Amino acid sequence: MTEPAPVFASGVDNERLNAQLRFLLEVDKLKRVLRQNLLVDGSRRENSAEHSWHMALSARTFAEYAPEGTDIDRAVEMLVLHDIVEIDAGDTFLFDGADAETRAARERAAADRIFPLLPEDQAERARELWEEFEARTTPEARFARAVDRLSPMLANWHNEGGAWVRFGFTRAQVMEKVKLIQEGSEALGAYATALVDDADRRGYFRA
């Protein structure tokens, strides 16, 4: 690999532009982070970059189900950024309790390394959005999290139970995860519940 080229453009802060380029080249690695769930067609595992794209589009498409006054642009911005920490921390499977315990520390270390590749003002904003997403302190974060949580449920449901079947989850375990969807969007929470009911009828859950 070649290092970023020097910029000779007048009127451009070259140090700043090169910092932005280094960040964008670094986050390209998110395309190599694999998630547990498959693509909708079941052909292979999904990576976290293409997942983030689908989440940005989903949040926009489902905008009307966010509480009134939710800033969808901000929710989309969060979803575009939300998985970048996985470049160092890896994807943590939602149902892996042991992994989840160390997840917060690993992701924080990743945020400490990756966001500061950006110029300081942009690094601060990215960090702030990521913290907000994690802490679910705003309607935007709660809605973004709801959309992100619904997505693997749809994929599992479309793949004859997918990871639910593969790992042998019970209905109760999956319903526990639906709570976070309900907190971000009443309508999407209701849909997720209907989906779990249907998956249960189809025998996708361990008794």
Next chain:
Amino acid sequence: MTEPAPVFASGVDNERLNAQLRFLLEVDKLKRVLRQNLLVDGSRRENSAEHSWHMALSARTFAEYAPEGTDIDRAVEMLVLHDIVEIDAGDTFLFDGADAETRAARERAAADRIFPLLPEDQAERARELWEEFEARTTPEARFARAVDRLSPMLANWHNEGGAWVRFGFTRAQVMEKVKLIQEGSEALGAYATALVDDADRRGYFRA
């Protein structure tokens, strides 16, 4: 694959929600469309979904290089949508003249099929944004196109010339593509020119 589950949520337009779900499931196929350029690390070809994610993040990161008054949220929305037509039309390589001739018709047919999966108001907005992106009639579209055009240049440059070397392009052929970057952002156009100069020094172009 299982068809979308019926929704029993009260207060939700079930027909509308199911149309949105069908659209989101359909566009998942963009993860299977491969582009000519490689990931930054050179490990494999990039797909159009993960590319769209990287473009959304790039537009936000480069926001300050857009002409004053450019609505970056709208540019990001365009970039999230811009490649969806490739699900049917395939990715058209920038330097493939013959393919480019039939591209417009193929992409229009794809837009006619895919966007109307959405509820009518959303389908109209998506179509409008895509047409705007293609026609470059606004600062948002010109900036989004500039970001989209710069990206494969960066990837080629980082991969010892990448597709430039593989297909044997001249400096003049590549500089022809830089014009569109200049039209969307003076600073990014200047950077692209510096990149081509450097690539030329490194011998990445056919004489």
